[in-house]
Amino acid sequence: MTEQERTLLPLLAGLCPMHAVLNAQGHVVQAGPTFAKLFGAQPALGMRFLDLIELRRPHQAEDMVTLLACAGARLRLRLRASPHTALKGVLLALPGGGAVVNLSFGFSVVEAVRDFGLTGADFAATDLTTEMLYLIEAKSAAMEASRKLNLRLQGARIAAEEQAFTDMLTGLRNRRALDHVLDRLMQSEQDFALLHLDLDFFKQVNDTLGHAAGDHVLQEVAQRLRDAVRANDLIARVGGDEFVILLLGMTERAPVRDLAERMIARLEEAVLYRAQECRISGSIGITLSCAYDSPDPARMMADADLALYAAKGLGRGCARFHEPPDKSVAPLRGIA
């Protein structure tokens, strides 16, 4: 060791607490206090540096020659012993074949301060590690508060949407929800059957037994309709005693007709209200999206409406399909 080295090397302990000085054989002859802490009870002094720490990038090193070959480069290293903490560092050659290595933790710092019980005093006064740890904690706390707020806002939004799309009396979807779903079906080009249901004799129930009875009947109707369709079909109450039902994926008339007739049969079963029998029925107009070259919600609603009037005209309690006009006789519109 030269006279100059003897003067300068001790300064390193104050400036770089995680440094080590290696002799020409690659043994640690001087170590900063934090460097020493990495090895716990095992003294680092006198040990071969490469027995303590493994060089991973830019290349592996087995001896002092290969180690010195990456002098000045950014080094990636790892403790050989558990917890195998990742380190970064730089190595500079000393005259006479030795070297100075200075290390830091990089992203492993959060675990490292815990694993080695490090404090602010273990880092150089100019080191930003403490500030970085502060930022990590401060930002995590702020993020956590934001995340909780987001969850609450999301919950509130879902509840508000749910409410905005729900008919409060029956718990069925409302007109807004129906428009929304129709738009979505158009965009995704999914086929479906559209049923327009109008209750028959409901006005009589309302007039003779009162609104409370009418409300009760509507709730019972809603339950019976829900029981009749599949989970992903949609039932919307679009008027006092008017409902629209969307049966997703339906392209054949026969199963839709069966379902519509089953619904009507269920509606015709008496509803009990305060020991009074309320008897209603329903008429249904139906149209299928696959009957159109390019289905349009407004057009389909109008066509289902026409079919509904045809059903009513046939004496109520029945279901009718919209019959597209014969293309050869177009533009005459009508219903069969």
Added chain:
Amino acid sequence: MHGLVNRAIERFVRDTYGRDVWIGTIHKLDLGFTEFEAMMTYEPRITEQVLTVVGTRLARGRDDLLEDIGTYLVSHPATEALRRLLRFGGVDYVDFLHSLDDLPERARLAVADLGLPGLELQDRGGGLYHLHVGLPEEHDLRLGPVVVGILRAMADDYGALALVEHQGVGADHEIIAVRLLEEGFAHGRAFALGVGGSAA
């Protein structure tokens, strides 16, 4: 006013006096909600109103109430995160006092719109320090008493013996005197640098 301030008042009342006291008090204001969101902004007058009804309910003067809140912020287990963030300021109480100048800037790094008052420490020698707490421009709320509570609780936290006193209000700042009697008076609470370190 930043929601964190209102939330701090709320948590102080809830954690110290119980949920019923908070709900009963906040209902008087008829705000339409009983919980403040930490990450939202509220009108400054709401903070003013909350402090008034809480002070009345707890029979505490404004300054005493604010000081209690400051103490709560450092010493209650529910606010351990804040104590840790303050402890990052310095390795001992003097170091911590010297870090106060940077505190608004530190806070801004974490929560950009928190808007803490400016802090300036003057070392008068012989263990006497004067801390100037800026008066906010956008509202009339003086936060000096909160700082008094924080400084007292942090002295305990570091194990230092210090007298902290509010000395009055100047043209644009409040003055707090800190007289440090003994730095290593007692064993302070533990502070491990690592995230989730022991809360001791």
